[in-house]
Amino acid sequence: MTAAQGALLYAALLWKLYQLVRAPRDVPLRMVTLCLACAAAAFPFGIAAGNVVQPDTGPMPLTYAQYALLALVVYMLVCFFLFAEGTSPRAVSAARRQGAVVVAALVVMTAAALTVPLDLPPEEYPAGNVAVFYLAANAYLGFGLASAFVGARRYARGAQPRLARGLLLASAGMVLMVLGTAVLLVVNGATWAGATVPAALFPAVTFTLLPGILLFIVGVSYPGVATRLAAARVWLQHLRMYHRLAPLWRELNAAFPEDALHRVPGPAWRDALNPFAMNRRYYRRVIECRDGLVRLSPYLPGDEPATDPVELAHRLRAALRSRAEGRAVRPRAVALAVPMSDALEDDVRELAALSRALRTA
CATH class of the missing domain: 1.20.1070 (Rhopdopsin 7-helix transmembrane proteins)
Structure with a gap:
């Protein structure tokens, strides 16, 4: 003791x-x-x-x-x-x-x-x-x-x-x-x-x-230890969702590289080893995914945006091809993968489901 x-x-x-x-x-x-x-x-x-x-x-x-x-x-x-x-x-x-x-x-x-x-x-x-x-x-x-x-x-x-x-x-x-x-x-x-x-x-x-x-x-x-543990749980959740959004983010970032929020990144090894940078990278990836979907939505085929993640993933593939060919099929942007509420967690879950479907589409 x-x-x-x-x-x-x-x-x-x-x-x-x-x-x-x-x-x-x-x-x-x-x-x-x-x-x-x-x-x-x-x-x-x-x-x-x-x-x-x-x-x-x-x-x-x-x-x-x-x-x-x-x-x-x-x-x-x-x-x-x-x-x-x-x-x-x-x-x-x-x-x-x-x-x-x-x-x-x-x-x-x-x-x-x-x-x-x-x-x-x-x-x-x-x-x-x-x-x-x-x-x-x-x-x-x-x-x-x-x-x-x-x-x-x-x-x-x-x-x-x-x-x-x-x-x-x-x-x-x-x-x-x-x-x-x-x-x-x-x-x-x-x-x-x-x-x-x-x-x-x-x-x-x-x-x-x-x-x-x-x-x-x-x-x-x-109190301090409990606060740090709660922050660690949030950090781990952000880390998981950051990687789950990777397939969707890679496609959209390749199509619209000018929309990246971090134009002049520092050394990749330093950013990867900094645990406090994860939350920043997580929010940046969510925003870039949303911006990319808005930019890609005019090229989406079909009269109405799909609500099923698998169907929407196939349409996104077609929209990426249309965008590469310069053929827009809509006059204006539409909302895609809209969550049931305004909560950020629900928004990220919709993006993660679409990212998972896009990886296998």
């Missing part, structure tokens, strides 16, 4: 950095990117400190760096929901109050960490100092996560469905993390009081904090 957490964390950070480069003035996006950046910075400190179960600890400098960064993670998360609807004076004031709380927690953590003799091995650290350090850290983490949960549920009520689902997952993760920090506070308090900590509490921490972190990362990443 730790490996999965790290993989998801750094993947989410890279994605948010990419989005931030494209929208550097987006304050909520800046907050969530800073949140993930602090979490990514804290992750290796936790690994180096051994990720030991509290109330034990690893080397204090590493543990302090990890928890100080985690406190900033939670603060940035709270700020994200505060500024999600704009940087109003009320949101700025709330962010300052939340900042005062995290500063107070960091002061207590720093004081507790500085009073730990670093020449001692971690297992010989004074139990009281370690307990105070973790009490301050976990108290703020629990408070901040609870505040972020309230902000997430409030923001989700007016969000789009895709974002609302992501916030639901992130909220579930925050609930688990709040439960985990609550258990840790009990452990810290028992350690400070010199009481024996029940062994059953430690698995409870493991099976609330780690799944909670994973759920939170998945929830934060879900």
